[in-house]
Amino acid sequence: MSEETHIGARLREIRKRRGLSQRDLATASGVSVSLIRKLEQGDLHDTRMETAHQLAVALRVPTSSLLERDDEDIADGAPEQWRPLQQAVQIATVHTGEAPTVQGVHALLPEVRAAYFDNRLAELTGLLSPLLRDADALGDTTDARHVRSHLLHIAGSMLTQVHQYSAAETALSRALDDAPDRLRAAGIITTWSWLLVRQGKLTASRELATRWADDIEPRISRATPEELAAWGWLLVQVSSASLRDNRRGEADDTMRLARSVAVLMERELPRGTERLATWGPTTVRYKAAERHVILDQPDRVLRAAKGPGGLAVSTEYHRHRLDVAKAHTMMRQYGEAISVLSEVNVNAPEWLASQRYARDIMSDVVTKRRTLTPEMRTLADAVGLPM
Incomplete structure (x- = not known):
């Protein structure tokens, strides 16, 4: 690995952005402090791929981000109130004490969801941060991945709201990896598409949502309400990104289709036990009104209200x-x-x-x-x- 001479600089940059000391990283990764120090100081110019992988796992980044020469955009450290959640998402921790159980973590989900939907953000951070660490210790059973995916999705949504975009992306990527099925994955992609819009990455948002909308498009005659909701939200995201990217025709077409999907529901579908958003005529009317702000049509926004x-x-x-x-x-x-x-x-x-x-x-x-x-x-x- 002699060509990866830049690993020390990249390692130091990401470690500092995560708010970790060299000793903290050593504890989380299992790599010795002395080796981390030598890499960061440039005393060693290469290391085994296995070591690079251990460090990357602990920092919650792809291994390639430590090895590639092209610098990637690493977001500024989170403000103090969001740092515990950022670190719970991005930094691997060694769990000590009594081992958590899937049942125990799952039992706290209603409390987490209540704080999320009531917009009690400080309380949500206090609940999610330790619970995510417990969820990380559950292993890779189907039930463990299921509950962990849901918690990470909530974390990704909240971190997007408070503009912690790097941590939000990590959370959503991990949530998608643990998603139990494509329907749940589609909900995560909807949030990810919203994150990309907030980052100004309109083309990426539109293409991501379009690809998934095409992939999960149900047969209308046999579609369940959950399938319609997942598809409809992806269509709304395609429309939102397209409109902001000056693709008016595509935005109009997908919003018309989203309205048709909402009409099929006949009523507003509640958020349920796992979905993070309602779906139906009211939600689509609100999202359509948002378009009129962008199009400088305030009277139509007020009419929708x-x-x-x-x-x-x-x-x-x-x-x-x-x-x-x-x-x-x-x-x-x-x-x-x-x-x-x-x-x-x-x-x-x-x-x-x-x-x-x-x-x-x-x-x-x-x-x-x-x-x-x-x-x-x-x-x-x-x-x-x-x-």
């Missing part, structure tokens, strides 16, 4: 309310925008605080107003708008 639905119906409700607030600012209805943001702040304060979109909306309001009301100042603080 008058239909039935709400927090108890769709997991997309809060995101839709931000679109409504944005539409009000586009129409210079700043008081109405503040009222909508205040409502979201009451229902999901931690979620709102993590939304750059909310900060952008508040910035529009602050810029256009000569004076701010106490409510506006409170919201500006809530979303972290810089002074």
Whole structure:
């Protein structure tokens, strides 16, 4: 392996981004501290593939990322409140104490899901971080992989929400690897496609969602509600990425198809025991309204907001309310925008605080107003708008 002379620099960079000391990495990987030190200092210019693999496993990166010369984008370290979850996802740990059981980990899933759906992000981080370490220690039985995949999917979704994209990608990649079937895998791909959109990787998002939508397209006459929901969400993601990538025709076609799939449901399909999103006419109406923000049609967003639905119906409700607030600012209805943001702040304060979109909306309001009301100042603080 004499050609891999750069391994020390890459190893040091990734280790530091993970927040690990050389001794921490040695404990997690089983590679001696002295060897890690020699590699990072350049005293050794090669190492066995087996050693490189051990280090990569501990750092939750492909082995090739330590060996290839082309630098990959390693995201900045997570802010303190998200670091425990980031590390639980990205760093292999040695489990000590009483061995966890699949039944024990599974028993905590309802509590994790409740925190996730209620947008209690700090509580969710506190629950997920140790539970993921327990799940890692369960081994590779079918049941273990099943519960671990679900937890990693939740972690990937949350990390995407709080802009920890490198850790989110690791979580989703691992979730996909453990997914028990293609239907569950499709749900993970939907979240991954959303992550790619948030990273600005629109072509990659569209191609990923399109490939999976084509692959799992069901026979309509025999499709189950879960199959329709999985397919429909992938179609929505294709449309979302296409519209943002100026592929209007493809975006329109896939959204029309998604609407047809939602109509087949006749009602909103609840999120169930494992799916992370609702599916049905209300959810699709919210996602269609999002398009009108992009297309500079705020009146159509506000029209969509008058239909039935709400927090108890769709997991997309809060995101839709931000679109409504944005539409009000586009129409210079700043008081109405503040009222909508205040409502979201009451229902999901931690979620709102993590939304750059909310900060952008508040910035529009602050810029256009000569004076701010106490409510506006409170919201500006809530979303972290810089002074």
